[in-house]
Structure formats: C-alpha cells, structure tokens
Amino acid sequence: MTGSGTKSAVEWLVSVAPDPEACRWEWERNPLGVALLPAGRLWDVLILPGDLGYPTLDVLTRCIDRPGPVLADFGDARMGFFVPAGTVARWIGTGIRGAGRGTWIVVPYPGRASGAARWLIPPDGSGTLTDPALLELAMHEAAAGLAREGMEPG
Template identity: 80%
Template sequence: MPGEKTAVQWLASVAPDPEACRREWERDPLGVALLPAGRAWDVLILPGRLGRPTLDVLCRVLDQPGPVLVDVGDARTGFFVPPGTAARWLGTGIRTAGAGTWIVVPYPGRPTRGGVRWLVPPDGSGTLTDPALLELAMHEAAAADRVRPDESGR
C-alpha cells in the first residue's frame, strides 16, 4: 500500500509509546493494535445498515474521505473525525470513541485475521472526515433507505 509506513507512523503516534506500539503491532498475529482515540482523531461508529450507504454518499462528494473501519459482519462502521467531535456529537444511535476510549485498529495495508478491517485505510496525511459533511451524508443515506421498497414490494 502506498504510504503504508506513513500511515502506520500516523496511527501509532497516538500510542503512549509509539515505537513499542509499532513493534507489537507488526508482530501481532491478528494484525491489530489497541489505540487511544481523542488525540489525533475521534471515531463515530454507525450501525452497519447506515454505515456503508453513508460511505457511498461521502465517496460521491469527496475525493478521499478520512479512514473508515468496519467490524465483523459489517455490523458497525467507524469514521475517523477530528478530535473533540465525540464530546460534541448529539446524534441518536451513533456510538462515539473520543478522549478516554480505546479502539481496535488493524495494521494498514495488510489483511487482518481479526474482525476489524479498513474500508478506507489511512494515507498517513492525517485526512479526517468533516463531521458536518458526515452528518449530511448520514441523513441522505437514511432518507434513501426509507424510500426503498420493502421486502413485500410496497
């Protein structure tokens, strides 16, 4: 992956000991690390039914959204947003990871053996998704979901 080393450095920079984090991360058979949110980024975690459609909307309006994670079975999708966003977020049904929380982060550019994987890996530049734009994309995705015919064809 282009920029893999830079992406690893950017992600590991939030760890209490970035070098120890990188060494452990590279050796971990699952290819994941536990990193603190709230320093370089927060994460807004959307339910799976809303996560992918929201990413689709973002990809139509942005050249490159910030990093996006998805968990096992695509049950939850995590969008990396600027630090402090989690403390101000008021959206119902959206989980947040900000200061004082930790998240499982896969090594960028490598397949993981755990359940968390990148939908949009970090490029190492620090690009994050604008929370206002993310909220608009969520509304558009939710509205599109409401107007789709249900299973009975109505």
C-alpha cells in the same frame, strides 16, 4: 497499500500511542494484526451501524474525493468513521456511538487482513479526517434513501 504509504499510515496511527515505538514493534509482530489505540488525541471515531454506514460511505465518496479513514468490524455490523478529535464530545445525534478521549479502539495494521476489523478506506498518513458536518449530511441523505426503500437503519 504498500511501501511508503503503509509506513506513513502506520507512523500516523501509532503517533497517538503512549509509546509509539513499542506500539509499532508489537503491532508489526502481532499475529492478529491489530493494535489497541487511544481515540481522542488526533482523531475520534463515530461508529455507525453497518446498514447505515455503507450508504453513508457511498454518499460521502460521491461528494468528496477521499474521506478520512473508515473501519468495518468483523461481519460488517459496525463502521467507524475517523473524525477530528473532540467531535464525539459535541455529537448530539442519536443512535451513533463514538470513541473519543478516554476510549480505545481496535485498529488493523494498514494493508494487512485481520479477523477483527478491516480498513474500507485506509489512512494515507496525511492526517486526513472526515468533516463531521459533511458526515452528518451524508448520514441524513443515506437515511432518507433507506426510508425511500422502506428500510429503517438499525
């Protein structure tokens, strides 16, 4: 991601910060390439274990052209799917953590490598998010595939 795509993605992400200009300034100069951003304003993040998250992402990308942004942490132990704000408060599935209102997440600068997290699907700046109902269906399909293979998601 380069040029105006990165700029619009950065603008969209920092728009949730208490002081977007200061956040962008610090983020662009942070040697780690990460920012701490509040969830629950424009988006929530549903956090899946990596062994379920990757097959879920595979199912999603077969169903739709472009899901919302998706993060992976260092070591691929967890994946974060960006969903509409308020989703975490209504989520009743077990085994899935969420970051919603009152929580903060570590977000890498779009287009830059970071040791803490990386974008599997970077934001495009348009505000595209993954539909939680579609994400849930993709998770069920992924879990069924894992069960057929004899692997339990963790």
